[in-house]
Each structure stands twice: as structure tokens, then as C-alpha cells.
Amino acid sequence: MTEKRTHYEKNGKQVKFDYFTVRWDNMLREYVVHGFGEYGRNSVLAGQSKKVSLGYFGTKQDALNMYPEADDGHDMLDPQVSLNHLPGENDFVAGGAYPDDWDDGY
Numbered sequence: 001m002t003e004k005r006t007h008y009e010k011n012g013k014q015v016k017f018d019y020f021t022v023r024w025d026n027m028l029r030e031y032v033v034h035g036f037g038e039y040g041r042n043s044v045l046a047g048q049s050k051k052v053s054l055g056y057f058g059t060k061q062d063a064l065n066m067y068p069e070a071d072d073g074h075d076m077l078d079p080q081v082s083l084n085h086l087p088g089e090n091d092f093v094a095g096g097a098y099p100d101d102w103d104d105g106y
Contacts, residue, residue: 021073
């Protein structure tokens with residue numbers, strides 16, 4: 001049995017992932033492998049789930065040959081990211097649309 005990887009090499013840097021998924025992407029018409037991990041402490045999303053596209057493949061078997069540890073995935077099962085800790089997170093304009101979101105009130 002092949003040991004599951006927990007790291008992916010990107011630009012010469014190892015990135016840790018908790019698990020991998022493979023799924024068909026209707027728009028791209030390819031299979032996509034995603035790695036799931038956690039945003040680092042320097043991110044505004046620190047501690048939340050991070051999803052990274054790692055590769056695109058013509059067949060599911062090609063994807064599994066490269067990432068044998070990948071499980072079947074689906075967008076509806078992916079963890080969701082929350083922005084509730086940011087000012088203006090519920091506004092219709094990113095970054096805040098209402099005066100209470102700005103330091104000077106305007």
C-alpha cells in the first residue's frame with residue numbers, strides 16, 4: 001500500500017495538506033486534484049480551511065496515478081471559509097460600504 005503524502009512541493013517550498021480530493025470539473029472538462037490544509041497565522045483567514053488546485057488531468061486514473069491518496073470530492077462537501085471577523089463582511093461592497101466601516105465615519 002502506498003503511503004499518503006501530506007506535502008506538496010510548490011516553487012521549491014513544501015506546503016502541508018491534510019487531505020486531497022479529485023473531482024470532475026464541468027467547466028474545464030478535466031479532473032482536478034485539490035489539496036486541503038489551513039491558512040497560516042499571517043493570513044486574514046488564519047486557522048480556516050484552505051483549498052488549493054494542484055493539478056488538472058484528462059482522466060481520473062491519470063489524477064490518481066499522480067495523487068493516489070486523493071479521495072473523491074465534490075464542491076458541496078468542501079469546508080467553507082468565513083469572513084465574519086472582518087469589518088464590512090456583510091456589506092454588498094467588499095471592504096465595507098457603510099460609514100461605520102471607516103475610521104473617519106465617511
